[in-house]
Amino acid sequence: MAATPRRVIINTDAKNEADDQFAIVHALLSPTLDIRGIVPAHFGTRRTTESLAESRAEVDLLLRLMGREGGYVVADGAPRALPDERTPVPSEGSALIIEESRKDEGTLFIPFLGPLTDMASALLEDPDLQDRDVVVVWIGGPPHGDVIPAYAPEFNLSNDIAAANVVMDSRVPVWQIPMSVYTMVSVGHEELRQKVAPLGELGAYLTEQVIEFNASAHDLMMDYRSLGDSPAIGAIMNPRGGTWRRCPAPRFAADGSMSDPLPGRREIPVCESMDVRWLLEDMFAKLRAFSSAA
Numbered sequence: 001m002a003a004t005p006r007r008v009i010i011n012t013d014a015k016n017e018a019d020d021q022f023a024i025v026h027a028l029l030s031p032t033l034d035i036r037g038i039v040p041a042h043f044g045t046r047r048t049t050e051s052l053a054e055s056r057a058e059v060d061l062l063l064r065l066m067g068r069e070g071g072y073v074v075a076d077g078a079p080r081a082l083p084d085e086r087t088p089v090p091s092e093g094s095a096l097i098i099e100e101s102r103k104d105e106g107t108l109f110i111p112f113l114g115p116l117t118d119m120a121s122a123l124l125e126d127p128d129l130q131d132r133d134v135v136v137v138w139i140g141g142p143p144h145g146d147v148i149p150a151y152a153p154e155f156n157l158s159n160d161i162a163a164a165n166v167v168m169d170s171r172v173p174v175w176q177i178p179m180s181v182y183t184m185v186s187v188g189h190e191e192l193r194q195k196v197a198p199l200g201e202l203g204a205y206l207t208e209q210v211i212e213f214n215a216s217a218h219d220l221m222m223d224y225r226s227l228g229d230s231p232a233i234g235a236i237m238n239p240r241g242g243t244w245r246r247c248p249a250p251r252f253a254a255d256g257s258m259s260d261p262l263p264g265r266r267e268i269p270v271c272e273s274m275d276v277r278w279l280l281e282d283m284f285a286k287l288r289a290f291s292s293a294a
Contacts, residue, residue, distance in 0.1 A: 005034040006109055006236055009100060011077065011093065012229070013043035013051065013114030013159075014058035018213040020113050021206055022283060023229035024062055027111075028072075029286040032237055036100050037073035039093035041114045042080055044159040052079040065202040067294070077118040081160035085169075088124035089117065097122040101132045111137040111232035114156050120163035123170050130171040137232045140164070142258060143180035144247050144270055153256025154179050161252050168249040168268075175235055175244075177271040182228035185276050189214075189223040195284050199291035206287075227280070231271065234279040241275035 010027055014020045027033050040055035048054060056076055063069050077093030088094065097118060100108055112119060119136055123129055140156035141164070142149045157164050167174060189211055197207040214222045235242055247270045248261035 004106065005032050007100070007106060008033045008035050008236060009037045009039060009097060009108065009110045010035065011039040011041050011110060011112045011114065011118055012059065013041045013055050013156075014062070015051070015054035016043040016047075016114060016155075017217075018210040018225060019227045019229045021058065021062060021209065022227045023111075023113055023233050024059070025066070025202070025206070026230060026283040026286065027233045028066065028068065029283075029290055030233070030237055033233075035072055036108075037075055037096050039075050039077045039096060039118055041077040041093070041112075041118060042159070043114055044081070052076060061205075062202075065205055066290075078121055081115065081117055082120055082162040082166070085120075085162045085166050086124070088121035090121055090125055091118060093118045094121040094125060098126045098129060101126075101129050101134050106133065108132075108134045109137060109236045110134065111139070111229075111236060112156075113139050113229040113232060115160035116140070116163040116167045117160045119172075120160070120166035123166055123172065135173045135175065136167060137175045137177070137235055138167075139177050139182050139229050139232045141176055141178045141250060141252075142256065143178045144245075144250070144258070147180050149179055150183055157252060158256050161254065161256060165251055168251060171266070174249065174268045175271065176247075176250075176268055177231045177235065177242075177274075181242075181271045181274055182231050183226050185228055185230055185274065185279065186224050186226045187280065189225075196287060199287050200294055203287060203291060230279055230283065231274045234274060234282075235271065237282075238275070238278065241278055242271045243273045244269040245272050246270070 075092035075096040078089035246267040248265040
């Protein structure tokens with residue numbers, strides 16, 4: 001029997017920064033992944049009041065640059081965070097998650113590149129979802145143990161703490177990739193200029209939007225960017241490309257800090273390192289192949 005690709009729904013706050021774009025493109029160019037849908041997600045209100053709409057526009061732009069408009073289901077997620085841990089914010093995105101989870105077609109992987117709003121909503125709308133063959137891969141949360149965080153609260157978590165608690169309290173399997181790992185997937189402007197920018201309209205855009213974001217979003221000059229969402233795609237493609245430690249599923253206080261685990265708390269795999277050389281070079285190689293075939 002021929003091997004089958006992994007079913008995937010990508011949940012992405014695509015216009016939050018400049019790294020979701022690389023993760024999305026990498027996933028779409030990987031034949032081992034069967035992309036069943038893309039769910040644009042909100043990213044709070046600190047930068048804009050239209051974050052969901054901006055994420056949707058960015059997803060549409062990437063599909064256009066790839067010549068794949070209409071090739072994938074794109075279902076908007078919730079426009080805002082959950083109001084509490086009991087109340088869902090239903091959306092086309094949460095409906096897609098529920099619908100796809102009911103198919104008996106092997107494990108459904110859902111990488112969350114932003115807040116967990118749409119997963120939490122789907123669980124609250126359909127509690128049986130947590131007992132289906134679904135794996136959540138979340139880029140988010142502070143490091144476990146005594147590792148000093150780069151900043152606090154962690155951004156993806158901070159945009160919906162209630163949703164994170166709903167998901168962690170559920171039985172759905174979660175692979176967590178915390179801040180201490182995803183911030184290590186860095187590339188420099190010059191590397192992007194040499195390896196990505198020459199690769200057609202798509203490569204030029206991916207490079208330019210990183211440089212533009214850095215110039216507009218930081219007081220201090222930066223000539224690098226962490227492609228921090230890419231490990232979620234890498235973990236699904238190559239779980240053995242990371243090192244993992246089982247930890248109690250965290251619960252988060254209102255300030256984004258982790259509460260002490262309760263006795264009997266379930267454990268989840270938490271990523272401690274990722275094969276960054278493979279992850280980035282695989283993405284660059286697939287971009288080159290895509291550009292050459294265009």
